[in-house]
Amino acid sequence: MDSALHQIVERIRAAGTDATPLCIRGGGTKDFYGEALHGDFLDTTSLTGITSYEPSELVVTARTGTPLAELEAVLAEKGQCLPFEPPHFGPAGTVGGMVAAGLSGPARASVGAVRDYVLGATLVNGRGDVLRFGGQVMKNVAGYDVSRVLAGSLGTLGVIAEVSLKVLPVAPAEATLEFACSQADALRLLNEWGGRPLPLNASCWFEYGGAGALYLRLRGAVAAVEAACTHLGGERKDNARAAADWQALRDQQLPWFDGSDGTDALWRLSVPQTAPVLAIDGNAPLIEWHGAQRWYKAPPDQAARIREIARAAGGHATLFRAPASSAIPRFDALSAPIARIHRALMQEFDPHRIFNRGRLLADA
């Protein structure tokens, strides 16, 4: 075992002995996400490095503290990428943090989420056991798929020490089209296009200066992208400028995400793509994922109404960014049997209750 991992294991064993709560943390770029941080920081940034990468295997294995930007640069050199476009939210983001947060970027609805690309992981559980689940191969049904559950677990099951991810070649061609349209028209168009064999990859609708605009990104074979551009119409954007805009969207750096007056919070509604325009007061949303992810700016105290609307539409609402003082739960309540399984799983992986307590479930 290398010394950085050994130190983490020792720290966990010591914390288990005296029940010291630990807050697992990489670059700290997503401290805002989930319930409040709790416990002494367990820094994962000492555990770095890409341990194996062979482009022809479409698999990369990296240790938890490897900067996300470094991983992406190494993949780009070989013409490959993480297709789910994980948000960075700052230059310090790490691979382990990306998996633990489980957040995916603009392409998610077309290509899948982080969890769809996790092939295996090394986990240190609350007993200090170093455990490997999954592997470095595409198909693997030996045992429960524990490694994928780590995506979005917010550190509540243990320290992700290393992760193997499926990667894909960068698409040969890309184009971004802009359409002037209302929210309702955008949702209708996106669902229509989704049913056809078009190389859709990402979409974004928002209002700018009172007028709605839909941006559609296509990725695929050169011939397919060109044919789709001709077929769909719209205004074709300059690729380099569009790329910068999609990246800004991914990291919530678009102007739409500014302008909160200090009382508004950012809500993330995850709903079926086909959900109609939602009856939420205030500003129009920013819509991604072909309708499946809708961002709203609204005060935290509208939680009950917003959550009710999301649930009625078949989804759920997350209080994504809010003043730290806000006591509103960040995530929707779980059904009773699901909550029971959550608590039991956390107990099994972390019997001394030391990891990121309360980060995912406020009361666990």
Place this chain on the structure above:
Amino acid sequence: MNAPLTAVQQDSLQKTERQSQVVRALQAHLPAHSLIWHAEDTTPYECDGLTAYRQRPLVVALPETEAQVAAVLKTCHQLGVPVVARGAGTGLSGGAMPHALGVTLSLAKFNRILKIDPVSRTAVVQCGVRNLAISEAAAPFNLYYAPDPSSQIACTIGGNVAENSGGVHCLKYGLTLHNVLRVRGFTAEGDAIEFGGEALDAPGLDLLALVIGSEGMLAVTTEVTVKLVPKPQLARCIMASFDDVRKAGDAVAAVIAAGIIPAGLEMMDKPMTAAVEDFVRAGYDLEAAAILLCESDGTPEEVEEEIGRMTAVLRGCGATAIAVSNNEDERMKFWSGRKNAFPASGRISPDYMCLDSTIPRKRLADILLAIQEMEKKYNLRCCNVFHAGDGNLHPLVLFDANDPDELHRCELFGADILETSVAMGGTVSGEHGVGVEKLNSMCVQFTASENEQMFGVKRAFDPAGLLNPGKVIPTLQRCAEYGKQVVRGGQLPHPDLPRF
């Protein structure tokens, strides 16, 4: 005569008493035709697709409604009776093999397609709906359900969820995991539960990812929402011959390295090709050491572009012959041999054992050569078909089950392939599941602490341990008896645990 009962008679008596007790309890919730327990009726349930392992269940329950499923589970939970859920029984690893003192919960009657929604491109189906029936129902909307295990004509979506089934097209379109949005079902205690949802994610841990592929050990599935995808306008297939397995293996890696994700990328070795050609007469190259089938699908423009790039890569890797399908008939002919690999093997040997390990693609030639050496070592023949694009192997070891020594050598041969696959950085099962068949091999792939953590997952979902017990995860004792338990870093995990 008051001679004391033998142990066997006592066991049998206890079993009969237990059976009467369970039948009486279930009769309160199920109509007469939904409950069977006489040996002649339960015998058809004694195995799944892995016919070497057989066990008659105590009782078979065939509920027709979710309320009945809940009642069966609640009743069994109260009585402490194991429950083994069963779909079409096509599984290849004994995942649906009954428990001697358990209830087999057949979900065959849950066979309705509840909704096909062309706008959201989803289908809501009951667990007993056949995989292919979903695509057939979606066809009028030019949509289909992508995962296509070779048993798709018979296997059910509930079974696919249990096994995380793959198929020929999963390199490009993903596994069951990537194509299921929501699973509705029941806990071991009989409580209704939903994993995932109609949105792309759900709050909390991604329990859906755990339930898919859990081989019926975490919950009972009754309803599934799947994604449907637009049917590609066109598909064309390349059939390429190689005079050397290493060149063929390298060609697989080269196609991927060129940035191409084929819709299917399959490999057959020479003995397999000979067996299938004799069966389907598709005109396969019998001189080739290995044949690759490489498919492209999409719009006509995409397919033309991709077929051109694939052909160039395959030629560059030394393909001795290349044919490209020009129409659907030709394409189906290219695939006919691959799809009939199993029945073709059945014609040339009394029995065969199909393995399912996965290795990194770059080791394809290495494992083929290693298997050739094993044929000499165990004095048995082996034909090989691979989902080469995913590195998923299906070696078919030919043997005669009536010859005990051949059966024994075959088992050793199989274990050798699995262990060699793990040593090459792979896994013992790519898509068929562990079930009862590969329990020993799990001792080779996972440490005692890893297996114990998986038991922890099982306890979290099913504290009483009643859902499909004894499958998938080997006990410490079993690994000790098998004589193998992986040790990493020279350090035994759990130094506090007793060792055998």
